[in-house]
Amino acid sequence: MSAAERVLVVGGGPGGLEAARGAADLGAEVLLVEAKAELGGTPWEAYATLTPHLKPTRELMAEVVGQVASHPRVDVRTDTRVVASEGEAGHFQVTLEQGGARTVESVGAVIVATGFQHFDPGRETQMYGYYEYDDVITLVDAERMMQQGKLVRPSTGAPPKSVAFIQCVGSRDRRIGNQYCSKVCCGIASKQSIEVKHLVPDAKVFIFYIDMRMYGFWEDQLYWKAQEEHKVNYIRGIVTEVIKKGDQLLIKGEDTTMGRPVEVLMDLVILSVGMEPSAGTLEMGRIFQIPREPHGFLATVGEPLDTVSTPVAGVFVAGAAAGPKDLEDTVSMGGAAAMRAVSFLRRKASQSA
């Protein structure tokens, strides 16, 4: 097949799915490569429900996954990795590896949608005890329990009577090297706080935060709702330490609104871990020679007026590979990248015709 009207989409999460469906709907042939066994990406794998409506992820995403998988112009390769690329815009020769077998494919343009990985709180282990205490978990660990319709203390298997979220773990933190805000953790913690109250109605729920970044409609859809309907307690403060006390966890810090130290005992502590570029994102940056912006994500050009073009001709990006993005950002970028990639190829074809 000619490379001229063929687009490689790397990554089968929400950004890659939207990009693949979009480019294929516009008439291009799409090669969609996903390293894992299933399409759907991080939300499909790790998130029981999605902001802002708390609906089941797989129910929401099944339609787009199905449309992409059955699309006559999308060639889906799961369990497959992009391992090398040669050539340039209009004529990339991309090497794929699946189960040890390598093939070379010709594509005209590339959309990188390889997303993020969650910050590993091991780097902060001395502070919050993620690897020391069973009952210190992350947002993702909590979602995995919620996928099974429960929320319990890992140490006992019993529902917690008190739950504390600690925000900005791995974000807004010069010491650990991530200066940026990860954008979605305030929304996810607020969503989870409501779900905790659904699952364990008697639990007391606290969210320790610096700023609640509940932008746009999240303000009343999630933040007000959590407080007014579900009696979630938001405490503005800095948590300096989580230590074991008896069979509970003692949270020490400062309530900056009240201007006093705070020490509270909790059954379960949930760390709101931020976003970092995924291994796949770093690898695609290397393979397609996409520069990284100062925070380590893939660079785009033209910010704020072009969110998806990288400095490499014919290579576009969608979603959190380019920085912290919420789902709406990611899906909009997927659609925009599809438009840009297809129009790029048509312009190139008309120039060489």
Next chain:
Amino acid sequence: MSAAERVLVVGGGPGGLEAARGAADLGAEVLLVEAKAELGGTPWEAYATLTPHLKPTRELMAEVVGQVASHPRVDVRTDTRVVASEGEAGHFQVTLEQGGARTVESVGAVIVATGFQHFDPGRETQMYGYYEYDDVITLVDAERMMQQGKLVRPSTGAPPKSVAFIQCVGSRDRRIGNQYCSKVCCGIASKQSIEVKHLVPDAKVFIFYIDMRMYGFWEDQLYWKAQEEHKVNYIRGIVTEVIKKGDQLLIKGEDTTMGRPVEVLMDLVILSVGMEPSAGTLEMGRIFQIPREPHGFLATVGEPLDTVSTPVAGVFVAGAAAGPKDLEDTVSMGGAAAMRAVSFLRRKASQSA
């Protein structure tokens, strides 16, 4: 011309420009209608510079404005309004009015990109004195001065020695009816605070805020930069009153971090006014029968996995017509809407062929 491959884009701001260029690059004929005399929308008209890099708006936007205006497949109609629409997806008959003359145009799909208007602080006049005191201005008034390379006290024409920004004016406020967060005002105020220090290096600058919603890279690009390089003072607190005292303005409120009342005299007060649906957005909602979501903006379906489709077949939305959006959101949505509109028309054409 057949309606089948013709897209109407309403609004020539960043979302409409991106949508128009995108749809035209994909091969569709585009009819771009703008009520004002110039393309560029609210940023072009009202903002001297753009976040996050503080570059001149017109310099940044000139390229896309030029590309759209000179695109062989974009028919630009400025000083023109959409006043009526009949028919349905694939076959809209849209009535345009320009200088009293009406024409009817056939289009297959519609992208509404009519944006927002700034909250009018007159509604809060008793609190902040916008219509009472010359030296109480809005973010937009400040930008207009900065477009001329200056920042002065309107009462005297002299540079201010002290400047206070008040955040969340017309946002996060049940009393005035806008429950949502307007998303961009924290970023714009922080950007302006840096510009104030460029223009008036000796000025003391304060930002009174509830939460600084400096999501993503704005955190260090603007928020840290304002504090560390430009010594801007961020004060978490509620401002209850602005009153005239001598030839200055007395700000009364509460510093919630310090837990004490605050009273400070300022030379200039800048109100960070939020977003509301523009008159054009409400009018397009009526004409194309697009339902409004609970906050009053145009409704989209499929949130968070589809940001641009309205409940009306063949009608899409880009940018702040659908709620508070930053420029990146708006431009991504413009590209996504172009993709959706063109693929919608091609699917329709293939079904009826």
